[in-house]
Amino acid sequence: MKVRVDPEKCVGHGRCYELAPEVFGEDERGHCRVLWEIVPPQLEEKARLGEANCPEDAISTSEV
Numbered sequence: 787m788k789v790r791v792d793p794e795k796c797v798g799h800g801r802c803y804e805l806a807p808e809v810f811g812e813d814e815r816g817h818c819r820v821l822w823e824i825v826p827p828q829l830e831e832k833a834r835l836g837e838a839n840c841p842e843d844a845i846s847t848s849e850v
């Protein structure tokens with residue numbers, strides 16, 4: 787699975803990295819950054835959790 791963050795949509799609520807710190811981190815402005823280019827299978831549910839809880843729909847997942 788791939789996960790992406792649209793930097794134009796992200797405003798830094800931080801829900802993604804609070805709920806799934808194994809997949810998401812924060813940059814110097816507090817905006818989301820993805821920690822994995824390809825998400826390991828054991829973290830796919832965490833990536834989906836971050837995607838589902840993003841108020842701006844800035845996070846998207848896709849199959850590799």
